[in-house]
Amino acid sequence: MDRIKRSLSILLVLVLPLVFLGGCGKEKEVIKETQLSVSTVKAEKRDIAQAVKYPGTVRGVNEVYIMAKIPARVTGVYVKPGDRVSAGQTLMTLDSSDFQAGIRQAEAGVAAAEAGKRQHDIQLENARLNYDRTKKLFEAGAASQQQLEAAESAVRALETGSIEATLQQAQAGLLAAQSQLNNCTVTSPINGTVGSVALSLGETANPSSPVATVSDTSRLEIETLVGESEISYIKPGNSVDILVKAVSDEPFKGTVSSVAGVADPMKRNYSVKVVLDNPDNKIKSGMFAEVLISTESKADVLTVPLAAVLPRGGREIVYVVDSKNRARELDVKTGLRDNKYVEITSGLKAGERVITKGNTLVNNGTLVRVISGGAK
Template sequence: MNRLKTPVYLMLCLLLILSLFISGCGQDEEVIQESELTVTIANAEKRDIARSMSYTGAVRGQNEVYIMPKVPARVTNVHVQPGDHVVNGQKLLTLDSSDFDAAIKQAEAGLASAKANKRQSEIALEAAKKNYERMQRLHEEGAISDQQLEMARDEHESLDSGSIDAAVAQAEAALMEANNQLENTIITSPINGVVGNISLSLGDTANPNEPAAIVTETSHLEVEVLVGENEISHIQKDSEVDVYIRAAREEPFTGTITSVASAADPMKQSYPVKVSLQNEDNLIKSGMFAQLRINTISADDVLCVPRNAVIPRGGQQVVFIVDEENRARQIEVETGVESSQWIEVLNGMEEGQKVITRGNTLVSDGSLVRGVTGGVR
């Protein structure tokens, strides 16, 4: 019996080892089974594309006036506040006029004196004229000498020199200047617009070297930006641009390029470009920060892929496409114009090919993928 048990035990051991081996092989097959990687895909397509550059600047009124006081005097009244709408000629500030009132009285007295002297001079001139004419007749009759005639002529000419008229004109100019100085004590707005700033308060002394107020015509605004030499030749006057003013709203405003400088700013070595924009809803305030997106280089009806489909790899620009077997295939491409969302493909691809736009940094050539359609980011 013992001899019969030994072969049976050996058979059972062999069967157990064989079943474990077969089970182990099945598990190995499950481990090495290939898995799919889910990626986002989009189609290569023909479209118009433009390269956009971003520039920043401050918004100001196309007609914005810094109002400088013309006389140094104390502020006696502030008539408006920032944000007020004003019209041409409206009072903004009033300055102390007492010193200028006295100057006007002094100038008026000087003018009166000059006019009195003129009247006296006119009387003397008329008498000298009559005397000269009489002496001429006497000289013709031989009753007086040449010297006596010359003396009468010199007297007449000295009174007719115009010096009295000049003195009157000078006195009139002095009075006019005094009146102008008095008028300068009332600071007014030279345009219709909105008060942007009042820099003086009651009791302050106006300084002719510093602006007293800023008035802006806010319905038409502009932004000036500086553009480098590599882009300036691609910027065209009258073309439209997107103007982002986040302090006013998230959506961009539409601006129009009104001027493109033909010479660089000598200090900044850049070219000033001005962009105008409408402010019909009065959302934009002068001084707000603006960001402009300006198209420079453009191309029409060219093959494009989403910008994030192109990745640098090994010093090259590559795109991963999805073939008929749902495998990722690496393709080297040459790119052209780039926008914020798209990039032009000059060669290496065909229209309609599926490109991986998300997950392309995780795949390699030949990876099995499952593509889902996604929007351009």
């Protein structure tokens, strides 16, 4: 029994060091530091212009809301949204049965007035002939003064113009009836693209609501409101960038067409209109847009990409990579910003490489590995 105990004691003495050695090896694996992959870019000097974003909605420079002029049932719809139309082209038709009856009634009125006019003309001609005969007889002493005056009065009674007025009134009624009939055909007043069609077959048009919209989208307009602190920087003719993210991530070039001289009394902002060409019709009327208007500008100042600067408890910082491949936090002060870069007024030197991708994952002293693909 003692021999067995001694053998077990010796075995434990031999095994325990091996266990401790294995445990130490595993502990070293757990604390091994991992490198974080980041991208960097050099801080460089460049010209920069402060760009402020203003929201707006795209519409055709020549955009028309087409209204029905009469309340009537829709009998035909001949276009759909997206169709190209020409000025004068029929978009839809409305029920004209009531107006057809009005046309017939007005035509009958004109015919009666014309018949009355012909009869009147005959009567007037006879009255004038009678006056001429009576005058000759009066001069020859064969007719009395009373007979002459009666003949003259008969002519004047027929020359009042009442019959002509009656005919003109009837003709005007016919023109009005024809106009009402013409209103049953809704046409496009311009060349352009149909933006919307509000009515379907069988529905009733309401003169207070548009039945369709047509816009010439080859040239677009965006109206936005600018604050009083920036309006002095904006002049008609200024070139601006326009972001329409539904179409492209790259900005389109536009031009300021007008700047309001008086602020909106409620919002205290100024209306600014920007126009841009749209030859390929990629941008649709009604799309949301952002107008980037440059205000203050500086030349040859130190800049870094916007993504390089991070907020930290009321401060702004960037991370640079030191000679030991560790991220180092630097406090910086910033100035102007555009849609890509921000000016660094202090805290950084030209040529220092700042982290632009992965900087939200590192801390001061984090071991990093710089990879290609950073911002230029």
